[in-house]
Amino acid sequence: MRLHSLKPRTALTIKKYGYFIFLMPLLLPALSYYLGHLTHYHDFFAVLTLLVVYGLVPLFDLVLGKDPVNPDESQVPSLSEEKFYRYLTLSCLPLYVICLFSSGYLLANWPELSLLGQLAYMASMGVVGGIIAINVGHELIHKNTKLEQTFGGLLYALVSYAGFKVEHVYGHHVHVSTPEDASSSRYKQSLYNFLPRAYVGNFMNAWKIQKKRLNKKGVGLLSSQNELIWYYLVSIVVAGLMGAFFTLIGSDFLLGVGFFLAQSFIAITLLEIINYIEHYGLHREKLSNGKYQRVNIEHSWNSNYFLTNMFLFQLQRHSDHHAYAARRYQVLRHHEESPQLPFGYATMFVVAMIPPLWMAIMNPRVEKYYQAKDLQKNNQEVAAY
Secondary structure: OOHHHOOHHHHHHHHHHHHHHHHHHHHHHHHHHHHHHHHOOHHHHOOHHHHHHHHHHHHHHHHHOEOOOOOOHHHHHHHHHOHHHHHHHHOHHHHHHHHHHHHHHHHHOOOOOOHHHHHHHHHHHHHHHHHHHHHHHHHHHOOOOHHHHHHHHHHHHOOOOOHHHHHHHHHHHHHOOOOOOOOOOOOOOOHHHHHHHHHHHHHHHHHHHHHHHHHHOOOOOOOOOOHHHHHHHHHHHHHHHHHHHHHHOOOOHHHHHHHHHHHHHHHHHHHHHHHHHHHOOOOOOEOOOOOEOOOOOOOOOEOOEHHHHHHOOOOOOHHHHHHOOOOOHHHOOOOOOOOEOOOOHHHHHHHHOOHHHHHHHHHHHHHHHHHHHHHHHHHHHHHHO
């Protein structure tokens, strides 16, 4: 049965408990190890996480179809306050710590892996970091409670990207879909041209933004009030702990540190690839006063495929998120009038890795979207005249 045929109340109940699918990527590294030893196809199962996320998830997206419901606005206040949804995201911090160290333990005790297999396993862990640490951290840093913001910052520290906590909220959400934003990809810009600018730009912007924020308080960048220093220190401590942990279990200190840094780099890269996908070719108009138009649901690509929505706590309803950044994931809405991606994020991730294919699919969509916008604007002007 496809989801669109369900009654709205039934679909909402399925969605509520469907979010538990976030546990699956946390279990995949251990399942890889188990299946590798069960079958003796060690290198093959080292990439199990990649196969599931970028193979099975896109397939089941097509099978299950799109999310059929938006929350009734009368339900939004009660849904927003329901602690069940908050507990799910908060639980991701301890669960990711457990997953990170247990996966490190499995890697250190998996001598059957070739070097390529080890790298694949580290990349797989980075994918888990992208889904759990990066994505859930993103949800939490937008919330107004100290606990959620702290948990979000710690999740980013576990993938060495604490700067995102500052840059994303005070940089990206302010400058999105303008030339000032390092996380907004330009029309006809390839992924591989975009990534270096995103890596460097977002890191530097985080420190520039933080400096301005601290200066307003009358303190310097090296102040103890600079949260970036504390979160990056957490990353350094965790890297050291991972190295010490590897040494304790009879492996190599540098392998432990390398494992931590490798999963961090992959998780960061996943984040920036998703940024590339979310805003490709979209722009905000510059007004006569020199400012850009207000961010609205036109400035992010939307996708409404059910399974990836569950995996990513509805990150794919990105248009609504940018228009109403504080809105909690369980009450984000799909807007059909927003620019729409042809597939879910998991599929679009693979497409983005192949620039000619990406351009062939996305450039006509960008052009068609703005042609329709121009036609609508002209019709309104004619009607007004």
